[in-house]
Structure formats: C-alpha cells, structure tokens
Amino acid sequence: MTPAPVLALTTGEPAGIGPELAAMLADGMPAGGGAPDHRLVAVGDPALLAERAAAIGRALEIVELAPGQPVPPRRHGVLPVWPVPLAAPCRAGVLDPRNAGYVLETLDRAVAACRAGEAAGLVTAPLHKAVIREAGHAGFTGHTEYLRDACGAEEVVMMLATDHALHGRDPAWQGSAALRVALATTHLPLREVADAVTGERLTRLLRILDADLKRWFGVAKPRILVCGLNPHAGEGGHLGREELEVIAPTLEALRGEGLTLDGPLPADTLFTPRHLADADAVLAMYHDQGLPVLKYAGFGRAANVTLGLPLVRTSVDHGTALDLAGRGVADPGSLAVAVALAAEMARRGLRH
Ligand SMILES: NC(=O)c1ccc[n+]([C@@H]2O[C@H](COP(=O)([O-])OP(=O)(O)OC[C@H]3O[C@@H](n4cnc5c(N)ncnc54)[C@H](O)[C@@H]3O)[C@@H](O)[C@H]2O)c1
Numbered sequence: 001m002t003p004a005p006v007l008a009l010t011t012g013e014p015a016g017i018g019p020e021l022a023a024m025l026a027d028g029m030p031a032g033g034g035a036p037d038h039r040l041v042a043v044g045d046p047a048l049l050a051e052r053a054a055a056i057g058r059a060l061e062i063v064e065l066a067p068g069q070p071v072p073p074r075r076h077g078v079l080p081v082w083p084v085p086l087a088a089p090c091r092a093g094v095l096d097p098r099n100a101g102y103v104l105e106t107l108d109r110a111v112a113a114c115r116a117g118e119a120a121g122l123v124t125a126p127l128h129k130a131v132i133r134e135a136g137h138a139g140f141t142g143h144t145e146y147l148r149d150a151c152g153a154e155e156v157v158m159m160l161a162t163d164h165a166l167h168g169r170d171p172a173w174q175g176s177a178a179l180r181v182a183l184a185t186t187h188l189p190l191r192e193v194a195d196a197v198t199g200e201r202l203t204r205l206l207r208i209l210d211a212d213l214k215r216w217f218g219v220a221k222p223r224i225l226v227c228g229l230n231p232h233a234g235e236g237g238h239l240g241r242e243e244l245e246v247i248a249p250t251l252e253a254l255r256g257e258g259l260t261l262d263g264p265l266p267a268d269t270l271f272t273p274r275h276l277a278d279a280d281a282v283l284a285m286y287h288d289q290g291l292p293v294l295k296y297a298g299f300g301r302a303a304n305v306t307l308g309l310p311l312v313r314t315s316v317d318h319g320t321a322l323d324l325a326g327r328g329v330a331d332p333g334s335l336a337v338a339v340a341l342a343a344e345m346a347r348r349g350l351r352h
C-alpha cells in the first residue's frame with residue numbers, strides 16, 4: 001500500500017497562536033480512530049512546541065526527525081517535527097524581530113521538502129507580516145507572494161474557501177455558507193489597487209483560477225463571478241471607468257477562450273444567495289472587497305489556498321491572534337480545514 005502523503009505544517013510566528021494550534025491538532029487526533037489520509041510533520045522549534053503545548057495543558061510527545069528519517073503515521077498526542085531553532089527566546093504574545101528569520105527559514109525548509117518530494121504539500125500557520133518587515137525584509141507582504149517568488153512562479157492567486165465549499169457537505173457549523181473568493185489584488189494599499197487592476201493581470205489570474213478549480217477542486221466547467229471595482233460596477237461609467245475600459249473587455253476576450261465568466265457585477269449584490277447559487281467562485285478586485293464576506297460566512301471554518309504554485313499550499317483563515325496566544329483558547333477549526341484541504345489536493349495531485 002502507498003504510504004499516506006506527508007504534509008509539512010509551518011508553525012508560523014512563534015509569539016502567535018500557530019505553535020499551540022499545531023499542538024491542539026496533534027492532541028485532537030482521535031485515539032485509535034481510523035487511519036488518517038495523510039501524515040503531518042510540523043516545521044519549527046521543538047522546545048517552543050513542547051513549551052506551548054504544556055502551557056495550554058496538552059500532553060504532547062514531540063518526535064524530532066533527522067534528515068531523511070521517514071515521517072511516521074499520525075497518532076494521537078504525537079507531533080513529528082522537522083527542527084528549526086528559534087533565533088531568540090520567545091514569549092507568547094510578544095513579537096521579536098530577531099525571530100523573523102526563523103519564520104522564513106521554516107517556510108524555506110518546507111518548500112525545499114515539497115520540491116524534493118519529501119512532502120506532498122505545505123500548510124502554513126499564521127505569520128506576522130509587520131514584524132518581518134520591521135526585521136528588514138522590506139519587500140515581504142505575505143506567504144502568498146513569498147511562496148510565488150520562492151517557487152519562481154510568474155503569478156499566483158489567493159483564494160479562500162469555506163469548509164462547505166471545500167468538501168460539498170453540510171458543515172457542522174450552522175452559520176457556514178459555501179463560498180470561494182479569489183482576489184485580483186492581495187496585500188496592496190488601497191490607494192494602489194485601481195492601477196494594479198490591469199487587463200494583463202486579470203487575464204493571468206482568471207486563467208489560473210479556471211484551470212485550478214478544474215484541477216484541484218474537480219469543477220468540470222467553472223462558473224466565475226467577477227466583481228466590479230467601483231460602486232455599482234461603475235454605474236455605466238459615471239462612478240469610475242475601470243469596468244468599461246479594463247474589466248469588461250478582458251472578460252469578453254476570456255469568454256472567447258471558453259471561460260464562463262459573469263461580470264463585472266456590483267460587488268454588494270453579487271454576494272447574495274441568488275447570484276452565488278450557481279457560482280463556483282468569485283473574483284474580488286481587492287482584499288477587503290472579498291474577504292470580509294468570506295470571513296463573515298465562515299471564519300474559523302475556512303481555508304486559504306494559493307493557486308498557480310508548482311506545489312500544494314493551504315493556510316488558515318486567521319492571523320497570529322497575539323491577544324490569545326499561550327492561553328489555549330484559540331479555535332483550531334480553520335487549521336483542521338486547511339490540513340484536510342491540503343490532503344485532498346495532495347491526493348488529487350498524485351492522481352494527475
Ligand atoms: N495566514 C496568515 O499567515 C495570516 C492570515 C491573516 C492575518 N495574518 C497576519 O496576522 C497578524 C494579525 O492580524 P489581525 O489582527 O488582523 O487578525 P487576527 O486573525 O490575528 O485577529 C483578528 C481577531 O480574530 C481573533 N482570532 C484570530 N484567530 C483566531 C482563532 N483561531 N480562534 C479564535 N479567535 C481568533 C483574534 O483574537 C482577533 O480578535 C497580521 O500581521 C496579519 O497580516 C496572517
């Protein structure tokens with residue numbers, strides 16, 4: 001029998017909730033339950049993980065793996081780790097720029113493992129963008145862009161999806177709705193957004209979104225709703241001309257390639273059940289046009305996925321939550337969804 005695919009879990013900002021979420025995930029495995037469809041290895045400082053697990057009252061056995069040592073099957077209360085040492089001691093909730101390099105090193109280690117075939121996918125716990133910038137990594141804006149550059153990808157797409165949208169089943173969490181939201185621009189000041197919405201960018205992103213909905217999510221013919229940029233999608237040119245001059249002609253050209261696209265639609269009413277009913281994904285023009293809706297619908301039960309990379313990468317739908325770190329009260333739900341999605345993508349990848 002082929003061994004279950006390995007997922008590398010980077011544990012993120014050490015002062016945040018990432019390390020304890022990793023501990024919760026390992027401790028939350030049902031004892032003696034069915035064999036999971038993946039193996040999991042954390043990437044981070046073993047002593048930090050042990051200390052944070054103890055702080056939140058979880059009995060966790062940390063198993064440090066040497067280079068080349070196989071990742072064991074998942075077991076209740078056991079967390080295999082690829083060790084990366086912290087650069088400076090860390091207190092929960094207290095950022096320290098000296099550990100920014102450590103956070104990036106965990107990512108580099110996980111990417112190298114994916115590229116070498118040691119791991120079938122990468123799941124990232126949250127990092128803190130500002131502290132990485134403060135440490136001198138001037139161009140750093142997030143995992144998505146860092147991984148794009150690390151993998152030499154020309155373009156990538158950030159997409160968040162609720163659990164229901166990921167798995168097509170009724171989620172236990174009643175408030176959740178099925179939704180996938182991709183972004184045309186990501187971590188960009190609002191002032192720069194309009195200039196970044198170009199026909200070339202939309203073309204690249206929509207081609208990736210269409211192809212990856214087919215490849216990773218099994219959608220045979222994706223139907224994508226595309227938001228306008230301006231209020232009421234520009235109100236016929238009276239409230240902005242990007243819809244008429246950039247978005248509409250780009251969508252028309254892509255329809256000629258066979259993509260099924262609706263838009264540009266006014267974003268306020270696009271996000272209503274009638275419009276969303278038959279849609280497979282929404283492309284929002286900027287971060288806070290799309291993500292508040294997604295997070296209202298499914299915060300804690302959604303995952304972030306980077307499309308267009310040569311490797312599988314998923315993440316949580318939340319940040320470092322420094323206010324909760326070290327207390328054991330953070331919700332591990334989104335991390336569990338991100339792991340499940342990466343496992344599903346890894347299986348699909350293996351079948352291609
Ligand atoms: N995937 C990622 O790496 C990722 C994602 C989002 C934000 N961030 C980064 O995290 C940092 C902090 O961002 P922020 O304060 O805007 O957002 P945040 O998600 O860290 O916190 C927002 C609110 O949500 C709560 N919250 C977050 N995660 C939770 C969880 N698992 N369970 C319960 N409550 C939770 C927090 O306590 C806080 O009240 C920023 O640097 C941001 O860029 C990283």
Ligand SMILES: N[C@H](C(=O)O)[C@H](O)COP(=O)(O)O
Nearest residue numbers: 142143144145304315317318
């Ligand atoms: N925009 C994401 C969110 O709000 O959830 C988040 O900042 C994560 O981005 P990266 O995966 O690029 O770090």
